[in-house]
Amino acid sequence: MEDKISIRSIREGLENREFSAQEIARVFLSKISEREKDVHAFLTVTEELALSEAAALDAAIANKEPLPLLAAVPCAIKDCILVEGIACTAGSKMLESYVAPMDATVVARLKEKGALLVGKTNMDEFAMGASTENSAFGPTRNPHDTSRVPGGSSGGSAAAVGAKESLVSLGSDTGGSIRLPASFCGVVGLKPTYGAVSRSGLIALASSLDQIGPFASTIEDTERVFEAICGKDPLDATSVEYEYPSEREQSVKGMRIGIPKEYFAKGLDAEIQSRVSDTLSELEKQGALLQEITLPHTEYALSTYYIINTSEASANLARYDGLRFGSKGKEPQGNLLDWYLSVRGEGFGSEVKRRIMLGTYALSAGYYEAYYIKALKIRALLLRDFQQAFEQVDLIAGPVSPVLPFRIGERVKDPLAMYLVDVYTVPVNLAGLPALAVPVGTSSAGLPIGMQFIAPAFQEHVAFRAGKAVELLHGRNS
Numbered sequence: 189m190e191d192k193i194s195i196r197s198i199r200e201g202l203e204n205r206e207f208s209a210q211e212i213a214r215v216f217l218s219k220i221s222e223r224e225k226d227v228h229a230f231l232t233v234t235e236e237l238a239l240s241e242a243a244a245l246d247a248a249i250a251n252k253e254p255l256p257l258l259a260a261v262p263c264a265i266k267d268c269i270l271v272e273g274i275a276c277t278a279g280s281k282m283l284e285s286y287v288a289p290m291d292a293t294v295v296a297r298l299k300e301k302g303a304l305l306v307g308k309t310n311m312d313e314f315a316m317g318a319s320t321e322n323s324a325f326g327p328t329r330n331p332h333d334t335s336r337v338p339g340g341s342s343g344g345s346a347a348a349v350g351a352k353e354s355l356v357s358l359g360s361d362t363g364g365s366i367r368l369p370a371s372f373c374g375v376v377g378l379k380p381t382y383g384a385v386s387r388s389g390l391i392a393l394a395s396s397l398d399q400i401g402p403f404a405s406t407i408e409d410t411e412r413v414f415e416a417i418c419g420k421d422p423l424d425a426t427s428v429e430y431e432y433p434s435e436r437e438q439s440v441k442g443m444r445i446g447i448p449k450e451y452f453a454k455g456l457d458a459e460i461q462s463r464v465s466d467t468l469s470e471l472e473k474q475g476a477l478l479q480e481i482t483l484p485h486t487e488y489a490l491s492t493y494y495i496i497n498t499s500e501a502s503a504n505l506a507r508y509d510g511l512r513f514g515s516k517g518k519e520p521q522g523n524l525l526d527w528y529l530s531v532r533g534e535g536f537g538s539e540v541k542r543r544i545m546l547g548t549y550a551l552s553a554g555y556y557e558a559y560y561i562k563a564l565k566i567r568a569l570l571l572r573d574f575q576q577a578f579e580q581v582d583l584i585a586g587p588v589s590p591v592l593p594f595r596i597g598e599r600v601k602d603p604l605a606m607y608l609v610d611v612y613t614v615p616v617n618l619a620g621l622p623a624l625a626v627p628v629g630t631s632s633a634g635l636p637i638g639m640q641f642i643a644p645a646f647q648e649h650v651a652f653r654a655g656k657a658v659e660l661l662h663g664r665n666s
């Protein structure tokens with residue numbers, strides 16, 4: 189059952205009474221106990237919750253009630269997304285004892301649709317990072333090579349799907365945190381259009397960039413989870429009305445695919461370059477029309493991103509003053525300032541402190557115009573680059589990462605080396621566009637390689653169509 193398991197096969201199996209929802213839950217929970225000591229994808233395993241949801245579903249099936257969209261689909265949730273009654277740490281000591289008082293809207297939607305929540309996944313602290321090594325609770329390991337990182341910041345969610353500990357999962361992507369770990373772990377991941385998915389109940393990193401999105405082993409499963417979570421939510425004023433147009437078309441015939449020359453620049457690993465180029469040539473044989481394009485402001489994207497990201501992070505993280513969160517069990521000591529310093533100093537890791545300082549600096553009087561306002565202007569130019577490109581093409585294709593999954597410890601001491609990994613992913617967040625990461629095979633050493641398809645706003649279905657064509661070429665990930 190395990191190898192070819194999908195949302196569709198679970199549904200068919202339940203309909204034909206081949207297995208129960210509780211059996212599905214147990215298969216995945218036992219996979220979690222088997223793999224966790226090597227992978228460490230989870231911070232909390234919610235065995236009881238998964239089994240009680242499964243029992244309720246089995247009772248509904250016995251009552252001949254219609255099966256919901258995601259009936260008995262095991263789903264893992266990044267630990268910055270609230271699940272009522274379950275610890276929610278965002279990978280930080282600051283929130284070690286915080287228990288979510290409510291469900292995030294995406295979680296409520298998954299529960300309503302019959303998904304089984306198997307656990308909360310490891311992540312870089314407050315989603316700051318590209319390797320999951322910034323977690324306060326130890327790194328997650330790449331299921332394909334446990335000496336290497338799974339990517340980040342949603343490394344736990346990608347690794348859980350890659351290790352078959354969960355069928356699907358949710359992550360968040362502020363500057364690549366879904367696409368990078370998807371490509372490092374050989375799974376599919378979608379960063380939706382800004383506003384397509386509610387952020388209510390997501391612990392914020394940078395609110396103008398953050399989006400929640402799904403991981404799965406197949407394009408079809410990724411699409412089904414996206415369909416289940418997208419759409420307007422009164423609790424998030426930036427979310428919009430969005431009926432997902434389910435895309436049945438699989439052919440890329442006549443699809444105009446733009447290849448930005450800036451995305452194949454110096455520094456791109458040769459094996460990644462050749463897998464992506466070979467895949468594009470195959471799509472061309474199937475009738476896609478490839479066209480070289482230019483996104484001329486790409487070279488400014490990374491610095492623009494890190495100014496906006498740190499500025500917004502410094503504002504968002506001001507609430508963790510150590511009094512409202514993080515102070516549990518600690519006696520106030522000295523005066524108010526001493527108390528602040530002791531709780532904040534211990535509660536945050538070094539990357540979080542670095543970003544709060546950088547962002548506070550960029551927003552301070554005298555520097556605001558030179559850094560923050562300048563970054564906003566370049567952000568507008570980056571968006572214009574994409575808009576002009578989409579006058580000529582339907583979709584843009586390129587690599588996700590310039591490098592293969594690296595070894596644990598290799599980059600974590602050098603923040604700049606870590607930031608450089610984001611070079612091809614951050615422009616998409618700055619422009620608010622959707623992008624789908626799809627596996628395109630492995631390197632000579634067997635490490636997964638991914639590529640991304642960037643679509644115009646609210647055109648996720650076009651990216652999925654190209655993704656399906658790629659999946660047919662490379663076979664599904666199982």
Ligand code: GLN
Nearest residue numbers: 315317361362363364365
């Ligand atoms: N690696 C990027 C960063 O550290 C992306 C993070 C994310 O998307 N959450 O900011």
